[in-house]
Amino acid sequence: MRITACSKKRVDLYKNHFSFYRKYAFVVFNTLRKPLFQRFLNWMLRRERIEEHEIKDVQIRMFPFIKENGNGLAGKCNSKGKIHLYPKGLKFFRKKMQEFGKENVNFYIKSRARATLIHELLHLKYVSDEEKVRELTEKYFNIFTKHQLTQNSDVHDIAKMLFK
Numbered sequence: 721m722r723i724t725a726c727s728k729k730r731v732d733l734y735k736n737h738f739s740f741y742r743k744y745a746f747v748v749f750n751t752l753r754k755p756l757f758q759r760f761l762n763w764m765l766r767r768e769r770i771e772e773h774e775i776k777d778v779q780i781r782m783f784p785f786i787k788e789n790g791n792g793l794a795g796k797c798n799s800k801g802k803i804h805l806y807p808k809g810l811k812f813f814r815k816k817m818q819e820f821g822k823e824n825v826n827f828y829i830k831s832r833a834r835a836t837l838i839h840e841l842l843h844l845k846y847v848s849d850e851e852k853v854r855e856l857t858e859k860y861f862n863i864f865t866k867h868q869l870t871q872n873s874d875v876h877d878i879a880k881m882l883f884k
């Protein structure tokens with residue numbers, strides 16, 4: 721797993737908010753590498769019979785991916801087992817920060833990263849069955865969240881933000 725910036729053009733495009741996106745990428749990186757979450761992923765992969773060698777590369781992209789329709793993309797996975805994870809844009813967080821507060825936004829960033837990686841890993845098996853992948857993502861995400869025994873009482877709100 722590694723953090724990548726894509727291209728110099730993208731760095732230039734986001735240079736005014738470079739430190740925000742760099743910090744974001746490190747939060748995602750550290751969240752996904754936590755032993756508790758890694759153990760959980762291994763368990764999920766075994767359960768789904770997804771072989772570890774099918775995962776060729778996991779890249780945490782530093783900058784958002786905006787689709788042609790203007791919507792952002794959380795992650796993608798190609799048929800060769802390369803997974804890319806993308807951040808949400810700064811604008812989104814400025815709004816959410818006022819609405820939910822810093823702590824919840826941080827929690828959201830971590831949860832979104834976990835849910836996205838779970839989602840993209842499941843695509844290795846269920847390829848283009850988006851409905852199945854979504855259903856299982858929510859299921860596994862909830863299993864992990866419960867397992868984590870988090871004291872955060874806003875888990876429910878976060879789940880709503882993620883899966884609305």
Ligand SMILES: [Zn+2]
Pocket residue numbers: 839843850853
């Ligand atoms: Zn998908």
